[in-house]
Amino acid sequence: MNISRLTSSGKITHAAISPDGKYVADVTEDAEGDSLWIRNLAAPTNVRIAGPAASEYVWVTFAPDGDSIYYLALDRDKGETELYRVPVLGGPPIEAAHDVGPVGFSSDRKRIAFIRMDKEQSSLIVADTDSKNERTLTTHRQPDLFRMLWNAPAWSPDGNTITRLSSVSVSTMEYRSRLLPGTGIMSASPCGSQTGADCW
Structure with a gap:
């Protein structure tokens, strides 16, 4: 190198x-x-x-x-x-x-995903790459929020899963959310504090 x-x-x-x-x-x-x-x-x-x-x-x-x-x-x-x-x-x-926060791109290059904050809630949204046809996949409310720092959501290579860091604002606990865009099914797993950007 x-x-x-x-x-x-x-x-x-x-x-x-x-x-x-x-x-x-x-x-x-x-x-x-x-x-x-x-x-x-x-x-x-x-x-x-x-x-x-x-x-x-x-x-x-x-x-x-x-x-x-x-x-x-x-x-x-x-x-x-x-x-x-x-x-x-x-x-x-x-x-x-x-x-909105940073955008993550789907592997087919046709869609983007991002977080939007609105008062005491945050939403994970997908849209076309020109930002048209927005669709809210899920919304988190206080104290369970998506972290909107300068890290983008990450799409899986097959385009079927999006991961994003979430946090509980009253503690230092963070967890990684996995969401299936087609079904809206979401799972979560603890990942500790001070966790960086997701990447597949």
Whole structure:
């Protein structure tokens, strides 16, 4: 394994690599605000494709086909997020969803899953990759909530199961929820505290 330094500015807060390994998207924080940049690893090019913005870019990932990038912008004053999609080769960012967490992609690349918070409840939702046709799979209410930190739900390779971390807000206990999108059947297993992102 070879390790190479891509930047030395100390201003990068988030980064993601494209599925083909040819591009890196990174969030840069400076005096103007947060910006999203795309970097071609085969050539010394670095192009800004979103920002600068007053909101904070808190998460970024490539779509499975590598043609677009999804990122979350957080308005800390309002406590709300906006999910955006922007083409890798440039173009205006498209608002995809409001007040949601990071998205996880199904293996067939046709659907996404995400968490939406609403006052004292949280819901696991699936939608088309353009965020249309939203469908709520399950809703958790206080104190049993889905964790909406910057980790996305994870789809199984066969597309039949979604896993997501949940927590009990009155304790440090966390557990992993497994849900079958087609039936709504859900199971849970304890996983301790300080657990990271799910991955199949």
